[in-house]
Amino acid sequence: MAMSEERENQMVYAVSRYTAIIVPLVEAGVVGYATWVLTDLLCIQYLLHPSEGLQDIGIRPRKAPAIVILTLYFLILLIMMAAYFRLVQIIWSNPGLIPIGSKEKEEELDRYFERHEAFICDYQGKPRFCEKCNNYKPDRTHHCSQIGRCVRRMDHFCPWVGGIVSETSHKFFLQFLFYGFLYWSYVTVVFGYYSAERQRKFRALPATWIVTLALSGIFLLFVFGMLSTTAYQAFGNYTTVEALDRKYQVYHIALRPDPYSNRLQARFSDQQPQLPESTVSSNRPHKATELTPPAHKPMLSESTTISSGPTSTPISSDQSIQGSTSQYIICQTQPGENPWDLGTRENWKHLMGEHWWDWFLPLKFSPHTRHDQEEGHYQWGPVVDRLRRENGLGRRRRHRKDSRREIGHEGGYGEESFYGSKHGRGSRQGGSDGGGTTGRVMEGSQI
Numbered sequence: 001m002a003m004s005e006e007r008e009n010q011m012v013y014a015v016s017r018y019t020a021i022i023v024p025l026v027e028a029g030v031v032g033y034a035t036w037v038l039t040d041l042l043c044i045q046y047l048l049h050p051s052e053g054l055q056d057i058g059i060r061p062r063k064a065p066a067i068v069i070l071t072l073y074f075l076i077l078l079i080m081m082a083a084y085f086r087l088v089q090i091i092w093s094n095p096g097l098i099p100i101g102s103k104e105k106e107e108e109l110d111r112y113f114e115r116h117e118a119f120i121c122d123y124q125g126k127p128r129f130c131e132k133c134n135n136y137k138p139d140r141t142h143h144c145s146q147i148g149r150c151v152r153r154m155d156h157f158c159p160w161v162g163g164i165v166s167e168t169s170h171k172f173f174l175q176f177l178f179y180g181f182l183y184w185s186y187v188t189v190v191f192g193y194y195s196a197e198r199q200r201k202f203r204a205l206p207a208t209w210i211v212t213l214a215l216s217g218i219f220l221l222f223v224f225g226m227l228s229t230t231a232y233q234a235f236g237n238y239t240t241v242e243a244l245d246r247k248y249q250v251y252h253i254a255l256r257p258d259p260y261s262n263r264l265q266a267r268f269s270d271q272q273p274q275l276p277e278s279t280v281s282s283n284r285p286h287k288a289t290e291l292t293p294p295a296h297k298p299m300l301s302e303s304t305t306i307s308s309g310p311t312s313t314p315i316s317s318d319q320s321i322q323g324s325t326s327q328y329i330i331c332q333t334q335p336g337e338n339p340w341d342l343g344t345r346e347n348w349k350h351l352m353g354e355h356w357w358d359w360f361l362p363l364k365f366s367p368h369t370r371h372d373q374e375e376g377h378y379q380w381g382p383v384v385d386r387l388r389r390e391n392g393l394g395r396r397r398r399h400r401k402d403s404r405r406e407i408g409h410e411g412g413y414g415e416e417s418f419y420g421s422k423h424g425r426g427s428r429q430g431g432s433d434g435g436g437t438t439g440r441v442m443e444g445s446q447i
Contacts, residue, residue, distance in 0.1 A: 009148055016146040016157065023159040024088075030215055034187055035077070037212045042194060043070050057201055069190055076186055080179035086362040087172040088162050096166035098150040101135030116376045118384060121254045125330040139377040140167075140340070142241050153368070153378075156240040171352055171366045174234060175359075177227040184220040191216060237340045237347040237381070247336045254328040255387060258394025331387040341381040350379065 047066035050059045128137040142154040153167030352359045
């Protein structure tokens, strides 16, 4: 049974790898075919130097339209290819993979609870853990079955761009879709206009024109659908994975209280009664309880207590966890709430950049790849503010960490390349151009 599952995974990896190579080649072939038909057959043989047969029926040389069409075409094509190559370069060099964990390396795990004021956890308050990668999963991290690895802010596996779309490449993917939409719109409009003209005079069209018009129309509809969906999710700060069940998705969030909150002191007073293990918590807070991760997971090195808040399920009091001395309240969102929703404008800027020119130039990484917020792996939205107010946890701090320690080259974090080694396993690099923590922070057992 284990062997069959392993062989199945190997087959999935192999299919994903070859698909990520073959499909972009097919796409390049279609673009090359459209370029040949538009440049040679339309602009040169039909507009610049029409044959004698065409001139006999009133088709005269039209130099100006041909120059304008060619100039605009290659300008749009150049911009689209620049966005595409930037996207592919990031996908192949820094796809945002979480390194494979090691049970022996425990020195970094005790810092997990101290890094952020809030993080996504399970209903017991434990950090999410991937059994396949043997590693803790930062917020918005998902395990990709196509490549067999955990990916930061995974959007989807896209064979059209040759790999996984994640936090490092999501911005460039959206830019590529936008310029791809412009490109296929331009090709469709140009061929649609001159096909109608030729149909009126010849009552027939060359097969090459028909094929190009059909392909451009199909790709235009496909890219428009992808662009609309991706842009809609960007405005709501969703990924494709998160949007699949967003109406029913519930998040458990471990919130670190403000130590200066008066309500917090009352909450953790020893006079508060302990709730029974089998009951559901009410609006009355109860005493902080202790948790322990499963035995097969790396242990933290100091003592941490994580307490259950009034919106969470009660936690068994006979469990213990070793970590830091911080206390966390486990809160639960309502179904369909997005804790990272910052509002339409801020969501867009969080992905595409602070300035309008960053929205169009495929150069800088998304601001969310910096991970320089102490409040969490990603900036929290009003949902978390409401949870803190409801549970008397005080306001969240908004100052940033030391960027020199947390930010790598080009605002990026050092991650592994899936295509740089066998399934991306066993290689670690720091300070490459992606986003987030550096190789020093990612060293050892990861979280």
